[in-house]
Each structure stands twice: as C-alpha cells, then as structure tokens.
Amino acid sequence: MLFSYHTHTEFCDGRAGAADMAQASFEAGYSFLGFTSHAPLPFATSWNMEWKRLDEYASLIRSLASAWEPRGLVIFLGLEIDYIEGLVAPRDAAYDSIAPDFRLGSVHFLKNLADDEFTVDEPADTFAAHMARLGGDASIVWKQYYGNLSAMIEAGGFDIIGHFDLVKKNNAGGRWFDEEGKDYRAAAFEAVDRAAELDRIAEINTGGLARGKIDSTYPSAAILKRMREKGLRLTLGDDAHAPAHLGSYQQAAIAAAKNAGYKSLWYMDSDRNWKEIGVDEAGSPRESGRE
Ligand SMILES: [Zn+2]
C-alpha cells in the first residue's frame, strides 16, 4: 500500500497543481495522499501559502477528495505548519477555519542568528553566508534546531513530526558538522526519546533524496535506529514538490525503516485513525481501482 502525508503544490512552493499531484498519485497506485501546503505565517515568505488563499486551498483539496474517493484514492486536507517559538505553532487556532484533517509539524526557521530570514533548508549559498556570520560554528545551528524541535514535540498539536533531522540538508559530506559527533547525536536523541515517551508519530521523509540534496532519508540511519529502540511510530512522507516525486522514493524510505529494524509502519486511514502495516505491505501500489 502506498501512502504519504506530505505533498506540496502551487499554493506554496510546489511545482504542480493539486489536481495534477492527485492524478499522479492515483497513477502511481497510492491509497492515501495528504496535502500539506506550507501554512501561512505571521510574516510573508516566498514559499509559504498566503492567508488569502487558505480557503481556496481547502475547497480545492476537499473537491479532489470527493472526486477521487470512489476510485480508491483517499485524499486528506493537511497543512505543514512551522514551529517558531513565541510566534507560530502547529496547534494555532489561526488554522482552525479550514478544519484540516491533519497537521504536519515542522521546524525550518532559526531565530536571532541573522538579521534576515534564516532557515536550515535554505539554498546552499545562503546557508554558507549565514555560517560565515556565525564564524563557521555549525553547533549553534543544530543546537537551536533540535532545541526548537524538542519544544515543538513537547507542545504537540500536530499529527506527524516533519523531516526530523532537516538540519542536515546543507550538510552533505559532513561539510559543516559531524553527524556522528557525540553532542550532535545527544541533541537528536533527546528529541527522539521525548517524542517516543509522548507517543508522537514521525515521518520517514524522502524530500532530500528527491531533490538530490542528500543521499539519505530524514531521519538518518542512526536516528532511525534510536527511534526503533524507543518504539517511536513512523509513517511515510514524500515531501513531493512535483509529480515525479510521488512513489519514486517510497522503496528507499521502506529500506531505511527495515535497516533500522522496523517491522511495521503506520498509516492514517479514511476515518483518520492510525493503523499499523507490515513494512513489506507498505510500498506496493494499489491493485484495484485502476481504470
Ligand atoms: Zn518542510
């Protein structure tokens, strides 16, 4: 069974319309697809949805859900909502107006480290410029990132934790920091342990693979292994920004889960209940429903 609860469209920084993404997921044999536009924020960015488009987004996704449901594809209206301490959080009532089916909680932004916008997943040259201003000390970046992630995990108000170690996006080849370093591991594992204690659900996200930024999933193997040891439940998120991202990387996500020792994954069914599925059953296209 194919499922993903992380899909972007032209409402934010995706490269295709929602209808095209739904069509592509159907053709790839998906059973469950969650749309997660970058939710509007208290300030404007070039990749978040604008507030004035929120209702239009919701009605389009709802109409796609009605259209595809009879053909065996369940579509969910979701939002990828930032956690920025003191400013925005996944549970914020500002998003209640569209009654999303689920909320994906993510950390992208860093605070008080630059005069301009500073996100961990920004383009490599921008990230390098920010690092220069920090004297090259990347520990400032990952410490704040995991601090923010832990605070979000504690606060709750989301259904899925997005791309757990996104902070490594610009760190291909260990350019800025050592992901095997003791202190880095400790910061990541602290967030894992608390997420497991609170019975949160995290995604295996293949967005970095799809965009050729990194050669591994979010999270990395060592973090996935810790998650398995602590019993943290996992689902799948393509972080698809184009139709070609749908389904192409599910096997990589499943292989990563298996390598970490996971025997099962979790998917959200049409009643929005989390259900367990064997890793070997995940990743197979829907057989019925094709026309
Ligand atoms: Zn994200």
Ligand SMILES: [Zn+2]
């Ligand atoms: Zn995303």
